[in-house]
Amino acid sequence: MDIKFAAALAMGIGSIGPALGIGIAVAKAMEAIGRNPEAAGPIQGVMIVGIGLAEAVAIYAFVIALAIIFT
Amino acid sequence: MKKLRTLLIILGVLAVFVGLWMAGRYLLHDSSSLVQGKMHIPRPRPEPIMRFRIGSFEIPVLNTAFSSLVAMLVLVLLAALISRGLSRRSEEERIRNPRGWQNLVEWAIEYVINLLEGAAGKGKLKKRPLGRTIFPLVGTLFVFIIFANWFSLAPGFSTIVVKPPAEGAAAAPAGHGEAVPPTEPAGQGEARHERFGMVWFFGKGQPGEAVPLLRAPNSHLAVTAGMAIVAIICVQGLAIVAHGPVGYLKHLATDAPIWMRFIMFPIHVISEFSRIISLSARLFGNLYGGDVLLAVIFNLVGFVLPGIFFGIEAFFYYIQALLFSVLTTVYITLAVGGGQAEEHAH
Numbered sequence: 001m002d003i004k005f006a007a008a009l010a011m012g013i014g015s016i017g018p019a020l021g022i023g024i025a026v027a028k029a030m031e032a033i034g035r036n037p038e039a040a041g042p043i044q045g046v047m048i049v050g051i052g053l054a055e056a057v058a059i060y061a062f063v064i065a066l067a068i069i070f071t
Numbered sequence: 072m073k074k075l076r077t078l079l080i081i082l083g084v085l086a087v088f089v090g091l092w093m094a095g096r097y098l099l100h101d102s103s104s105l106v107q108g109k110m111h112i113p114r115p116r117p118e119p120i121m122r123f124r125i126g127s128f129e130i131p132v133l134n135t136a137f138s139s140l141v142a143m144l145v146l147v148l149l150a151a152l153i154s155r156g157l158s159r160r161s162e163e164e165r166i167r168n169p170r171g172w173q174n175l176v177e178w179a180i181e182y183v184i185n186l187l188e189g190a191a192g193k194g195k196l197k198k199r200p201l202g203r204t205i206f207p208l209v210g211t212l213f214v215f216i217i218f219a220n221w222f223s224l225a226p227g228f229s230t231i232v233v234k235p236p237a238e239g240a241a242a243a244p245a246g247h248g249e250a251v252p253p254t255e256p257a258g259q260g261e262a263r264h265e266r267f268g269m270v271w272f273f274g275k276g277q278p279g280e281a282v283p284l285l286r287a288p289n290s291h292l293a294v295t296a297g298m299a300i301v302a303i304i305c306v307q308g309l310a311i312v313a314h315g316p317v318g319y320l321k322h323l324a325t326d327a328p329i330w331m332r333f334i335m336f337p338i339h340v341i342s343e344f345s346r347i348i349s350l351s352a353r354l355f356g357n358l359y360g361g362d363v364l365l366a367v368i369f370n371l372v373g374f375v376l377p378g379i380f381f382g383i384e385a386f387f388y389y390i391q392a393l394l395f396s397v398l399t400t401v402y403i404t405l406a407v408g409g410g411q412a413e414e415h416a417h
Contacts, residue, residue, distance in 0.1 A: 045189055049401060052394035056349050059356035066115050066359075 007065040014061025021054035088226055089378065112366045113229065115359060117291045118282035120233055138228070139288030142219045183210045186393070190400040194408045196313055205403055208305055212298055213396035216289065220358065220388035223287030224381055229362065231284045290358040292351060299350035302399045307343065310406035322406075346402060350395060357391045 029047040033040045119131030153172045157165060169177065187209055188202030196204050222228075288294050311319045323339045324332040361384045368380050 042189070045397070048390065048393065049190075049397055052353065052390075052398065056353050059353050062356045062360060063352055070115055 003068060007068040010068060011061050011065040014064070015058045018054050018058035021057075022051050025050045025054060112370070113283075113286065113290065113359070113362045115292070117286055120282060120284055133291065134283055134286040135288050135291035135294060138223070138285040139219060139294060141285065142222045142288060143215070145222070146214070146218055179214075180210075183213055183396075186213075186397065187400050190397045191404050194404040196309065196407050201404060201407060202400075205305075205309070205400065208302075209396045209399050209403075212302065212399065213392055216298070216354070216395055217389060217392035219288040220392060221385060223285075223290075223358070223362075224385060224388075228285045228287065229283040229366070232282060233284045287358050287362055289354050290362050292355045295351040295354040295358075296347065298354075298395070299347045302350065302395075303344065303347050303402070306346075306399070306402045306406050309403055313407040350398060354391055354395055357387060361387060 025047060029043050032043050117133040117135040120134045120137060121132040123130045123132065153176055156171070157173055165173065184202065184206060187206055188200065191200070191202040191205070194201035307319075310322065314322055323343075324336045325339070327335055365377060365380055365384065368377050
């Protein structure tokens with residue numbers, strides 16, 4: 001039981017950073033699109049790549065949580 | 072009128088899918104009620120569904136490997152059928168008047184090419200546009216990943232269960248008489264089936280023992296790691312092609328002062344190869360997490376709610392396929408283009 005709690009903690013704390021990062025990235029991208037709506041396409045593409053890079057950290061936390069639960 | 076008909080057709084197909092799926096879940100999983108499901112929550116390690124025996128080796132066939140074979144087979148069959156239909160018409164007619172499946176395939180190919188060219192920007196390799204050069208590799212990765220991902224949302228995935236033979240009771244074809252006697256637990260009638268490989272379970276399967284026959288191919292770390300290793304090896308290979316071996320080493324060592332280069336070089340080598348981990352773990356984590364999420368939602372409410380989550384997962388799976396191919400393209404562009412910027416600077 002306590003081991004599962006550790007996994008939950010790893011996932012919960014580990015997803016704070018990526019959440020903030022993704023939020024900031026999307027906010028800035030929206031700001032940019034608002035200023036220059038014609039550049040929406042390229043901005044979206046770059047934004048998705050950036051989100052993916054930030055999201056990888058949360059995925060690492062997820063993998064660690066899995067490793068805690070299943071070993 | 073036509074719009075209404077299209078809508079009705081889409082709704083009908085959806086209803087058939089959902090109905091089939093519900094029926095499958097109801098029949099196969101011994102659920103006590105229609106509303107609440109009892110779904111096997113997947114583990115990170117895929118389950119073997121068959122065991123082959125060659126000499127003293129026992130080769131387990133994992134359900135992810137099986138379903139990725141099925142996905143590949145479907146893709147190849149589709150491609151063969153569509154291209155056979157195409158070659159029946161003359162080229163001029165095909166260009167002037169595309170019809171049927173040709174439109175779909177052209178749209179998909181165009182989409183992927185635009186994606187890669189957008190990501191590669193103005194990068195060039197040997198004076199050819201980079202987006203076109205790497206299209207065969209990265210486009211194939213994209214098509215396989217997105218097809219395998221969406222295919223894993225089809226009815227039947229992780230709902231059809233089989234009971235695999237126990238370890239040591241390898242599947243021996245009926246002709247071969249040299250089957251090792253299975254470790255027979257006394258008093259169990261199933262032991263005689265285990266000699267012949269696998270037993271299909273219809274009806275009352277025990278979720279603890281039965282494993283799904285099909286499972287999302289990319290929810291196996293080995294599958295995603297294989298693709299990531301291929302992608303990163305191609306990144307390094309293209310960098311060597313673009314800069315030459317010496318230029319490639321210089322590119323890794325950067326332009327820092329000479330004593331700094333000794334520190335930068337190992338760091339850059341490690342960072343190149345850590346991309347394998349980040350690419351593969353991202354795809355695996357999303358796919359496996361999606362599988363677990365769907366199973367958990369199904370165990371909570373088995374009726375309408377999973378449908379919504381299927382939609383969300385379909386979107387996420389698309390994003391993941393996009394990310395894998397776009398990131399590979401970005402890595403290639405960085406590795407190939409870095410040297411050319413230097414060349415301009417010199």
